[in-house]
Amino acid sequence: MNRLARVLASAAALALAGCSAVPLTSIPPLARIDAKTTDLSMLRVAVQLPDALRPRAGGVKLDVVTRVVGEAEARTSFAMLEMSARERPGLPASPQGSSMYAYRLSSEDAARFEALRTSMIEQGQKGKRGSMGLGVAAKEFCRANAAPQASLLVTIYLMTSETKSLVPVVRDFDLLGDPAMAGGLESIQRCGQ
Incomplete structure (x- = not known):
């Protein structure tokens, strides 16, 4: 897969998550990611959320979008596992009023991802392009007991064996700036319910 196709595929997957813009400075490192060869043991996701929101268990997903010429696009989601504090070195500092959460693939989902990757490689060997x-998405939240805020900024990072550090794939996306998302936030349950 050429680099431009990878960048466009990553941007498309992020658009699926409700976020439409990859920071321009992130495009070069993200373009180096090859989903067909990346070391899944190094795959990490970090999500910076305002203190008013917390991710629910299983709510942070890695979405893999596959396309084979002549077939419908396929999307597979993998729930990311939250990492313990000792597994999280190198996380960016969270601004005041926000918290950082870090995730990795479970061994079961790493095996599912590997099977998907193997299938794509086999199709390529059969001449199918x-x-x-x-793509990374924080899809399920709960509301914490925090004062109302004028904005709810979310930043999502991805690290792979190619990037070797966390790269922002979405920076300071304001959930309240999107009318559909802002309306949906009212229906989010409080944490612990």
Whole structure:
């Protein structure tokens, strides 16, 4: 898969998550990611959320978008596991009023991802052209007991064996700035319910 196709696939996967813009400075490192060869043991996701929100268990997903010429696009989601404090070195500092959460693939989902990757490679060996892209989404939240805020900024990071550090794939996306998302936030349950 060529670099431009990977960047476009990553951007498309992020658009699926409700976020439409990858920071321009992130495009070069993200373009180096090859979903077909990346070391899954190094795959990490970090999500910076305002203190008013917390991710629910299983609510942070890695979305893999696969395309094979002549077939419908396929999306597979993998729930990320939250990492313990000792597994989280190198996380960016959270601004005041926000918290950082870090995730990795479970061994079961790493095996499912590997099977998907193997299938794509086998199709390529049979002459079918295709592409594979990665996207990250924080999809399920709960509301913490925090004062109302004028904005709810979310930043999502991705690290792979190619990037070797966390790269922002979405920076300071204001959930309240999107009318559909802002309306949906009212229905989010309080944490612990």
